[in-house]
Amino acid sequence: MSRIDALRETLEEPLLVTNLVNIRYLCGFDSSNAALLVEQDRVRLYTDFRYIDAAREVAGVEAVQTRRALVAELAETLTGRIGFETVLPYAQYETLRSGGIDLVARSGIVEKLRAVKDAGELEALRRACAVTDRAFERLLDVPFVGRRERDVAWDLVQIFHEEGAEAVWPEFIVGSGPTGSQPHGRAGDRKIGKGELVVVDAGCSVGGYTSDYTRTFATGPLDGRMRDAYEVVALAQDAALGGIRAGVSGVEADALARGIVDAGDFPGAMGHGLGHGLGLDVHEDPRLSTESKDILVAGNVVTVEPGVYLAGEFGVRIEDDVVVTADGIENLTGFRKDLVEVG
Amino acid sequence: MSRIDALRETLEEPLLVTNLVNIRYLCGFDSSNAALLVEQDRVRLYTDFRYIDAAREVAGVEAVQTRRALVAELAETLTGRIGFETVLPYAQYETLRSGGIDLVARSGIVEKLRAVKDAGELEALRRACAVTDRAFERLLDVPFVGRRERDVAWDLVQIFHEEGAEAVWPEFIVGSGPTGSQPHGRAGDRKIGKGELVVVDAGCSVGGYTSDYTRTFATGPLDGRMRDAYEVVALAQDAALGGIRAGVSGVEADALARGIVDAGDFPGAMGHGLGHGLGLDVHEDPRLSTESKDILVAGNVVTVEPGVYLAGEFGVRIEDDVVVTADGIENLTGFRKDLVEVG
Numbered sequence: 001m002s003r004i005d006a007l008r009e010t011l012e013e014p015l016l017v018t019n020l021v022n023i024r025y026l027c028g029f030d031s032s033n034a035a036l037l038v039e040q041d042r043v044r045l046y047t048d049f050r051y052i053d054a055a056r057e058v059a060g061v062e063a064v065q066t067r068r069a070l071v072a073e074l075a076e077t078l079t080g081r082i083g084f085e086t087v088l089p090y091a092q093y094e095t096l097r098s099g100g101i102d103l104v105a106r107s108g109i110v111e112k113l114r115a116v117k118d119a120g121e122l123e124a125l126r127r128a129c130a131v132t133d134r135a136f137e138r139l140l141d142v143p144f145v146g147r148r149e150r151d152v153a154w155d156l157v158q159i160f161h162e163e164g165a166e167a168v169w170p171e172f173i174v175g176s177g178p179t180g181s182q183p184h185g186r187a188g189d190r191k192i193g194k195g196e197l198v199v200v201d202a203g204c205s206v207g208g209y210t211s212d213y214t215r216t217f218a219t220g221p222l223d224g225r226m227r228d229a230y231e232v233v234a235l236a237q238d239a240a241l242g243g244i245r246a247g248v249s250g251v252e253a254d255a256l257a258r259g260i261v262d263a264g265d266f267p268g269a270m271g272h273g274l275g276h277g278l279g280l281d282v283h284e285d286p287r288l289s290t291e292s293k294d295i296l297v298a299g300n301v302v303t304v305e306p307g308v309y310l311a312g313e314f315g316v317r318i319e320d321d322v323v324v325t326a327d328g329i330e331n332l333t334g335f336r337k338d339l340v341e342v343g
Numbered sequence: 344m345s346r347i348d349a350l351r352e353t354l355e356e357p358l359l360v361t362n363l364v365n366i367r368y369l370c371g372f373d374s375s376n377a378a379l380l381v382e383q384d385r386v387r388l389y390t391d392f393r394y395i396d397a398a399r400e401v402a403g404v405e406a407v408q409t410r411r412a413l414v415a416e417l418a419e420t421l422t423g424r425i426g427f428e429t430v431l432p433y434a435q436y437e438t439l440r441s442g443g444i445d446l447v448a449r450s451g452i453v454e455k456l457r458a459v460k461d462a463g464e465l466e467a468l469r470r471a472c473a474v475t476d477r478a479f480e481r482l483l484d485v486p487f488v489g490r491r492e493r494d495v496a497w498d499l500v501q502i503f504h505e506e507g508a509e510a511v512w513p514e515f516i517v518g519s520g521p522t523g524s525q526p527h528g529r530a531g532d533r534k535i536g537k538g539e540l541v542v543v544d545a546g547c548s549v550g551g552y553t554s555d556y557t558r559t560f561a562t563g564p565l566d567g568r569m570r571d572a573y574e575v576v577a578l579a580q581d582a583a584l585g586g587i588r589a590g591v592s593g594v595e596a597d598a599l600a601r602g603i604v605d606a607g608d609f610p611g612a613m614g615h616g617l618g619h620g621l622g623l624d625v626h627e628d629p630r631l632s633t634e635s636k637d638i639l640v641a642g643n644v645v646t647v648e649p650g651v652y653l654a655g656e657f658g659v660r661i662e663d664d665v666v667v668t669a670d671g672i673e674n675l676t677g678f679r680k681d682l683v684e685v686g
Binding site for chain 2 (some may be wrong): 069087088271
C-alpha cells in the first residue's frame with residue numbers, strides 16, 4: 001500500500017498537507033514551497049515556478065503551478081470541508097479561513113505514519129548509522145587537547161563526507177568541560193584541555209534519513225566525579241536499552257534511565273528526555289520523556305540518550321539509535337561506548 | 344536605543360515573541376526552544392533546562408525555566424491581553440487561547456525592525472561578503488568538467504571554511520546544464536559537461552549574518568543562445584542595481600530587471616522575484632517581487648538576482664548582496680560578474 005493510500009484510510013475529510021517534510025514522505029517531492037491536497041479520488045501537488053518541473057515528474061499526483069504566495073492562492077481556489085495540519089503558521093490559517101474554506105484542525109496524522117518505519121526507511125537509517133560508526137571510529141585519531149571545539153567539529157564534518165554521508169547537520173555539538181554541561185552547547189572557541197570530558201553529538205543523512213549519535217570522550221585521566229557520572233549514564237542507558245520494546249510508553253522508557261540517574265550521586269541531573277523519534281527529521285515522533293503521550297510500537301526508531309549535566313563543571317551523554325521491535329530493540333549503533341581516552 | 348526599546352515603541356500591548364530568530368535578534372539568545380515576553384516595564388525570557396544557564400547570562404531579561412512544552416506552560420501562567428506573532432503554529436495558538444489569554448494577532452513587527460540593519464549588522468554582512476568574494480575567487484581554480492555537481496559543492500564548502508566562514512548553508516546549489524533550469528535544483532550526481540552553464544548559489548555566515556551569492560560559470564565555449572541568456576541577465580541586473588534606492592517599491596525594483604528580460608529573447612523566463620532581504624535569515628524582509636508589498640528604506644540589505652530559466656536546457660542567475668541607501672546602493676559583492684570560463 002502506498003503511503004498516500006495509508007493516509008487516506010485515516011482521513012475523515014480531504015487533508016491539506018503543508019509540512020514540507022510530510023510532503024516529501026508522502027510523495028517524494030522535496031521543495032521549500034508546496035502543499036499536497038489528498039482526497040479519496042485524487043491528489044494535487046501545488047508548488048511555484050521554481051519547482052514545478054520537478055513536481056510534474058512525481059508519480060500519482062496532479063502538479064498545479066501557483067504563484068509564490070501559495071496559501072493565498074489556495075484560499076482563492078479551494079472550497080468545502082478540508083483538514084489542515086496544525087503545524088501551519090497562524091497567519092496562513094487565517095488566510096485559508098478568510099477564503100471561506102470549512103477548515104478542520106488535524107494534528108499529527110502524517111507524523112503518526114512517519115513514526116513507523118518501513119523496510120526502505122530502516123535500510124536508509126542502517127546506512128546512515130554505518131557511516132556514523134565509521135566516522136566516530138576515525139574521530140578517535142583526531143587530536144582534541146589544545147584545539148578549539150569548533151576545529152574538532154570541522155574535522156568530523158570532513159570525515160563524515162569522506163565516509164559517504166550525503167549531508168551532515170548544519171552544526172555539531174562538541175562540548176568540552178563546562179560547555180558540555182549545557183546539553184545543547186555549541187562547538188565554540190574554547191580550547192579543549194587535558195583530563196576533561198568532551199560531549200560529541202553529531203549525525204549525517206543517507207537517502208534523506210538521519211543518524212543522531214552522542215559519545216562522551218575523556219582527554220586523559222579523569223577525576224572520580226567525572227568517572228562516576230560516566231558510569232551512571234552508561235548504566236542508565238543499559239537499563240533503557242534493556243527495557244524498551246513495543247507496548248512500553250514514552251514515560252516508562254524515560255523512567256528506566258531517569259530512575260537510575262536519580263538514585264545515584266547526581267539526582268535531578270538528567271535535564272532532558274530520554275530520546276525522540278528519528279527519520280527524515282532529527283526530532284520526530286515518538287517522544288521518550290516525562291511529558292510524552294506516546295506508546296512505542298514495532299518499527300519506531302528512537303534515540304536513547306540519557307545524560308548528566310553539572311552546571312559549570314561538565315556533562316556526559318551517551319546516545320544510540322535503535323529500532324523498536326515486538327520483544328526489544330535492534331540497536332543500529334555499533335560504535336563502542338566504554339569510556340575512551342582521546343589525545 | 345536597544346532593540347527591545349525600539350520594539351516597545353511600536354507595541355500596543357505586551358508581545359510574546361516566539362520566532363527564535365526574532366528572539367536572537369532582540370536579546371542575543373540563541374536556542375531551539377524559547378519565548379520572550381516583552382512588556383513596557385519588564386522582559387521575560389522563557390526556556391527549558393537545556394538552555395537556562397545561557398538564558399541567565401542574557402542582560403536585561405528575567406530568565407524563567409519552563410518544562411520542554413514551553414507554550415503549554417505559558418498558557419497556564421500568562422493572563423491578560425497579549426500580542427502573539429502570527430508565524431506561531433496554529434496548534435500552539437490553540438494551546439495559548441485555551442488557557443484564557445486575550446490574544447491579539449501581530450504580524451511582522453520584529454521582522455520590520457530586522458529589515459533595517461544597524462552598523463554592527465552591516466559590518467557582519469560586509470565580512471560575510473568578503474569571505475564569499477574570496478571563496479568564489481578560489482572556486483575558479485576548482486575543476487568542474489567531468490566531476491559531479493555535488494563534488495564541486497563540497498569543494499566550495501571546504502574553501503569557505505578555510506577562508507573563515509563561521510557556518511555555511513546546509514546545501515549549496517550547483518546546477519549544471521538542465522539542472523540549472525530549475526532555480527532551486529540541488530547539487531546532485533550529474534557530471535558537469537563541457538560547454539555548459541553552471542549556476543552556483545551559495546553563502547556563509549559571519550557573526551550570525553549570511554551572504555547569498557550566485558554566479559553562473561561557463562565550462563568552455565558556449566553556444567549563442569547561452570551567451571544571449573547570460574547577457575540579458577547581466578543587463579537586467581545592471582538596471583536593477585542602477586535603479587534601486589530608498590523609496591522604490593519591491594514591485595518597482597523587480598520590474599527594473601523583469602522588464603529587460605521580458606523585452607529580450609526570453610520573455611517570461613525570469614520565474615522568480617528579483618530578490619529578498621538578507622540578515623540573520625537567508626530570506627527575510629523586504630521582498631523584491633511582483634507580489635511584494637514593501638517599500639525600500641535606507642539600511643535594507645537585499646539580494647539582486649535576476650535569472651533566466653529554460654526548462655530542460657539551462658539556467659542563468661547573477662546575484663549580488665546590496666545595502667539600500669538614500670540615493671542608491673552600496674554593493675557588498677566584490678566578485679566579478681563577467682562570463683567566466685572554468686575548467
